[in-house]
Amino acid sequence: xxxxxxxxxxxxxxxxxxxxxxxxxxxxxxxxxxxxxxxxxxxxxxxxxxxxxxxxxxxxxxxxxxxxxxxxxxxxxxxxxxxxxxxxxxxxxxxxxxxxxxxxxxxxxxxxxxxxxxxxxxxxxxxxxxxxxxxxxxxxxxxxxxxxxxxxxxxxxxxxxxxxxxxxxxxxxxxxxxxxxxxxxxxxxxxxxxxxxxxxxxxxxxxxxxxxxxxxxxxxxxxxxxxxxxxxxxxxxxxxxxxxxxxxxxxxxxxxxxxxxxxxxxxxxxxxxx
Amino acid sequence: xxxxxxxxxxxxxxxxxxxxxxxxxxxxxxxxxxxxxxxxxxxxxxxxxxxxxxxxxxxxxxxxxxxxxxxxxxxxxxxxxxxxxxxxxxxxxxxxxxxxxxxxxxxxxxxxxxxxxxxxxxxxxxxxxxxxxxxxxxxxxxxxxxxxxxxxxxxxxxxxxxxxxxxxxxxxxxxxxxxxxxxxxxxxxxxxxxxxxxxxxxxxxxxxxxxxxxxxxxxxxxxxxxxxxxxxxxxxxxxxxxxxxxxxxxxxxxxxxxxxxxxx
Ligand SMILES: Nc1ncnc2c1ncn2[C@@H]1O[C@H](COP(=O)(O)OP(=O)(O)OP(=O)(O)O)[C@@H](O)[C@H]1O
Ligand SMILES: [Mg+2]
Numbered sequence: 026x027x028x029x030x031x032x033x034x035x036x037x038x039x040x041x042x043x044x045x046x047x048x049x050x051x052x053x054x055x056x057x058x059x060x061x062x063x064x065x066x067x068x069x070x071x072x073x074x075x076x077x078x079x080x081x082x083x084x085x086x087x088x089x090x091x092x093x094x095x096x097x098x099x100x101x102x103x104x105x106x107x108x109x110x111x112x113x114x115x116x117x118x119x120x121x122x123x124x125x126x127x128x129x130x131x132x133x134x135x136x137x138x139x140x141x142x143x144x145x146x147x148x149x150x151x152x153x154x155x156x157x158x159x160x161x162x163x164x165x166x167x168x169x170x171x172x173x174x175x176x177x178x179x180x181x182x183x184x185x186x187x188x189x190x191x192x193x194x195x196x197x198x199x200x201x202x203x204x205x206x207x208x209x210x211x212x213x214x215x216x217x218x219x220x221x222x223x224x225x226x227x228x229x230x231x232x233x234x235x236x237x238x239x240x241x242x243x244x245x246x247x248x249x250x251x252x253x254x255x256x257x258x259x260x261x262x263x264x265x266x267x268x269x270x271x272x273x274x275x276x277x278x279x280x281x282x283x284x285x286x287x288x289x290x291x292x293x294x295x296x297x298x299x
Numbered sequence: 300x301x302x303x304x305x306x307x308x309x310x311x312x313x314x315x316x317x318x319x320x321x322x323x324x325x326x327x328x329x330x331x332x333x334x335x336x337x338x339x340x341x342x343x344x345x346x347x348x349x350x351x352x353x354x355x356x357x358x359x360x361x362x363x364x365x366x367x368x369x370x371x372x373x374x375x376x377x378x379x380x381x382x383x384x385x386x387x388x389x390x391x392x393x394x395x396x397x398x399x400x401x402x403x404x405x406x407x408x409x410x411x412x413x414x415x416x417x418x419x420x421x422x423x424x425x426x427x428x429x430x431x432x433x434x435x436x437x438x439x440x441x442x443x444x445x446x447x448x449x450x451x452x453x454x455x456x457x458x459x460x461x462x463x464x465x466x467x468x469x470x471x472x473x474x475x476x477x478x479x480x481x482x483x484x485x486x487x488x489x490x491x492x493x494x495x496x497x498x499x500x501x502x503x504x505x506x507x508x509x510x511x512x513x514x515x516x517x518x519x520x521x522x523x524x525x526x527x528x529x530x531x532x533x534x535x536x537x538x539x540x541x542x543x544x545x546x547x548x549x550x551x552x553x554x555x556x557x558x559x560x561x562x563x
Contacts, residue, residue, distance in 0.1 A: 087455050107461045119452035123474045132470070136460045 032096070033188055033220045034061035034084055039093035041079050041246075052245035053079045056093070059239065059248065066214060066221045068231035068238045070277065076246025077224040078116060081190050084222065085113050097188070109137070112186030114194040116224075118173035120165040126152065127161040130180045137184060151179035154209055156202075171197040178206070182213065189214075189221045196226065204262075207234055211260060228281075232256070232273045233265065240280045250280040340522045348522035349529055355511065360530040363507040366423050367495035367538065370430020371488060377431065378438025379480065385439075386446045386472070402436055408494060411501040426498040426507075433494045434487040438480070445479025446472045481546040488542040492535045508534070 036059040043051040054076040061067050069077045082088040083095055086102035097105035105111065112133075120129045130148040139147070152158040155175040157168075165173055174197045181189065195203045211234065214221060225231050231238045232254055240250040254273050256264055264270055322342045328334070329341040336344065349356060414425035449471050457467045499509025511527040 082455075085459055087458060106459065109461060111459070113456075113459045115452060115455070117452055119450065119456055121453065121471070121474070123477070133460050135470075136462050136466060 031062065032060050033063050033065070033098060034059065034222060035096045036060075036080070036084070037094045039080070039083055039090045039095060041076065041083060041088065042091045045091070054083075054090075055245040055247050057246070057248055061220060061222060063220055064214075064218055065237065066223065066235045068223045068225055068235040069241060070225060070228065070231050070238060070281065071241030071246075072243045073226075074246075075241045075243035077241060078192050079246065081113070081192050081222065081224060085111060085190055109184070110186070111188040111190055112181040112184055114177055114181045114189070114191040116192040116196075118165075118170070118177040120173055120176055122165050125162050125164055126157065126168070126176050129165065129176055130183055133180060133184050147183055148179075151183045152176075154182070155179045155206070171199065171202065174198065175202075175206070185217060187217070187219060189219055189223075191221060192224045193226065194223075195230065203230070210234070228274050228277050229265070229270075232270060232277060233260065238273075238277050240277065250283070252276050252280060337519050337521050340525055344522045345525040345529065349526040352523055352526055356508075356526050356530045359506065359508045359511040359527065360534055362423070363492075363496050363499070363509065363531075364534050364537075366426045366498075366507070367430055367491040367534070369423075370427045370495065371434050371484075371491040371538075373427070374431040374434025374487065374491070375438050375480075375484060378435045378483070379442055381435070381439050382442040382446055382476075385443050386468075400440070407432060408497055411498045411503075415501065415503055421504060423504065425503060426495060429498045430491045430494045433490055437487040437490065438483045441479045441483035441486075442476050445476030449475045478546075481542075485539075485542045485546055488538040489535055492531075492538050496531060 036057055039054055039057045040052075041054040043053055057076075057080060059067075059080070069080065071077060079088065083090055084097060084102060086097075086106040095102050098110050100108070100110070120126075121132065124132065127145070127148050130151050131144045134144045134147060149158060149161065152161055155178055157172060157175055157179070160168060160172065165176070168176065174194065178191075178194055181191075195206050198206060207230065210221075213219060221234075223231075223234060233256070235254050238252045238254055239248055240252070241247065242249045252273065256267070256269060256273070326342050329339060340348075408429065411425060411429050414428050418424040418428070453471050453475075454467070457471055462470070496507060496509035496512075499507045500513065504510075505514070508527050508531050512524055512531070515521075515523040515527060
């Protein structure tokens with residue numbers, strides 16, 4: 026449709042309705058527009074059930090929108106998926122329980138037809154990155170939830186995708202591991218020029234990582250605000266104690282609150298603004 | 300290794316102790332109340348009958364065991380093959396699942412005389428076919444469930460990799476169905492033994508355990524009847540142990556996971 030081919034992700038008026046004709050109809054997304062430029066790190070933040078995962082699934086072409094259009098790297102999402110343009114980390118680890126940790130990380134490489142030796146080498150590299158190389162030959166059920174999620178991250182990073190779609194990837198991690206993973210993710214993105222669409226419930230995480238934070242509201246799910254953050258390429262531990270950092274956090278928090286209060290006002294007056 | 304032996308012994312001693320106490324009590328009761336041989340023979344009497352007739356009991360056990368084993372293997376092979384066909388063609392599934400469930404509800408063993416008429420009565424073919432049919436449906440229902448009920452997240456993941464249907468089959472559906480197959484075999488193995496000797500009650504060749512039991516019971520040779528029963532028990536336990544052992548090896552690979560949805 027629209028021809029801005031410079032965009033990695035272009036969402037134009039996307040609407041997603043589940044169970045349209047039934048009593049349990051859900052308007053998961055209504056008229057969502059989103060543009061993600063190369064090298065962008067865009068965080069989606071908003072209350073539970075506002076359609077963040079649904080939006081990621083649309084971009085990944087795991088769902089077809091009810092209305093509106095999307096494009097990924099200037100192609101249809103279907104073609105982008107077929108050509109392996111993105112890597113995805115789901116909200117749950119989704120490891121294959123009959124494969125060892127190592128074999129789980131190797132799975133996308135196997136499907137891409139990598140040679141055995143190269144595969145093994147990359148898997149170890151990725152497991153070192155998430156500090157799980159000692160667990161390479163363990164089975165998934167022997168790992169904690171947070172460790173499983175790190176395996177899922179290693180699996181997504183293994184193919185070095187130019188576009189990463191991540192759904193609350195660090196949600197199950199402790200604070201220290203989380204900060205380590207954030208730093209590693211930023212390092213990889215800087216080195217590879219990776220573009221990221223990232224779902225999170227943590228305002229500080231969104232602010233620390235992102236170039237832009239997109240604020241969403243629930244029922245129906247839509248984008249209500251967008252905050253440019255851009256703390257710069259040289260973020261480190263000190264950044265977390267910066268005034269600038271706290272200022273952005275306040276800004277995002279107020280955007281989320283304004284949205285919630287707005288919803289309250291609408292409910293009280295019984296008026297829908299759309 | 301010694302650890303495994305120790306733990307196996309640890310698991311085994313309660314049932315062994317129970318068995319010994321049970322046989323002892325049995326022996327004592329028969330002796331104490333002077334129960335007649337034709338009502339209930341003492342374990343010692345059964346033991347000596349077994350020792351005396353060991354050749355005949357062994358031969359009968361072998362015949363019935365071979366019927367059960369051949370039927371089991373054929374049923375598993377056919378059940379697995381049919382599961383793949385049903386996976387490929389949805390229409391078969393919509394037709395066959397209710398059919399399989401309905402067939403499970405009726406005692407299809409009663410068709411043995413029909414099979415006896417269809418095939419030569421002087422061979423083991425009808426009995427083996429009967430066993431095969433019983434096993435076939437148990438395997439079919441379970442394995443096709445295993446091929447279909449993969450985690451939705453695994454399907455999405457494979458889709459995000461743009462994996463071909465063949466790759467999804469080999470890397471997701473088949474590994475997912477393996478525990479379901481072993482659950483099916485665990486249910487089907489004892490069922491195969493039961494079917495193999497119940498089928499002998501419906502006529503045909505007179506060489507298996509089922510026939511041994513009916514003919515010795517008819518002549519009130521109770522010690523010998525019980526010797527055949529002991530053979531039948533040994534056969535059932537052997538089949539069950541082997542199938543449980545097979546299942547254990549896969550559990551060790553795949554770990555504790557949701558049960559394979561047992562359906563008989
Ligand atoms: N396959 C589906 N069928 C029906 N309804 C669905 C489906 N997937 C999502 N929904 C509904 O769409 C809405 C948005 O779901 P979604 O998973 O996108 O929320 P989310 O923002 O990711 O929430 P969370 O932060 O809790 O993960 C929810 O109301 C959910 O019930
Ligand atoms: Mg979600």
